[in-house]
Amino acid sequence: MYKIMTVEDTVRVLPSRFSEPLNEVIIDVLRKNYVGLTDKDIGTILAITELKEVGVGRIIMGDGASYHDVIFEALVYKPEVNEVVLGEVVEIVEFGGFIRLGPIDGLVHVSQVMDDFVGYDKKKGTLYGKESKRALKEGDKVRARIVNVSLKRGMKGGKIGLTMRQPGLGKLEWIEEARKGAKT
Numbered sequence: 001m002y003k004i005m006t007v008e009d010t011v012r013v014l015p016s017r018f019s020e021p022l023n024e025v026i027i028d029v030l031r032k033n034y035v036g037l038t039d040k041d042i043g044t045i046l047a048i049t050e051l052k053e054v055g056v057g058r059i060i061m062g063d064g065a066s067y068h069d070v071i072f073e074a075l076v077y078k079p080e081v082n083e084v085v086l087g088e089v090v091e092i093v094e095f096g097g098f099i100r101l102g103p104i105d106g107l108v109h110v111s112q113v114m115d116d117f118v119g120y121d122k123k124k125g126t127l128y129g130k131e132s133k134r135a136l137k138e139g140d141k142v143r144a145r146i147v148n149v150s151l152k153r154g155m156k157g158g159k160i161g162l163t164m165r166q167p168g169l170g171k172l173e174w175i176e177e178a179r180k181g182a183k184t
Helices: 022-034 172-183
Strands: 002-013 043-054 066-077 084-093 096-100 105-109 118-121 126-129 135-137 141-150 159-163
Touching: 002 022, 002 043, 022 043, 022 066, 084 105, 084 135, 105 141, 141 172
Parallel strands: 105 159
Antiparallel strands: 002 066, 043 066, 084 096, 084 141, 096 105, 118 126, 126 135, 141 159
């Protein structure tokens, strides 16, 4: 789920940047320090959207930099358990498929791809149903549900577990076929 969060922090401005506009320097420092950072409570910070408040600078003895208390807004993505997401298959491997969920990738294990025995075709790079003859390959658009989220501080993206084994989930073509089949 994408959110705008308000964050408070203290920013260190180097003396070599004192001649530059303060707000621009602080936004630059915030972007370098925060964008791409993952925290289990906040999620992955995608962008600094607005600098709301900049406090008066303080200088600490022995350090020529100034320290400013700031309040800013950041765009974050935090996957939630049971959230239904749309994504694109970016890689197929023997144990499942990696699905791009915007800023991070999730894994749908072979046991969670479909209600069928799933095989792996290395030459074609597909996961396929033995009885249904359905195939999942790179570039396919899918709808999945998040079943597990493991985010750790500083970790790039974390681990996201997905399932596509419920009605209304799976490759978009499969969902459309099921919908049409239910109407007749």
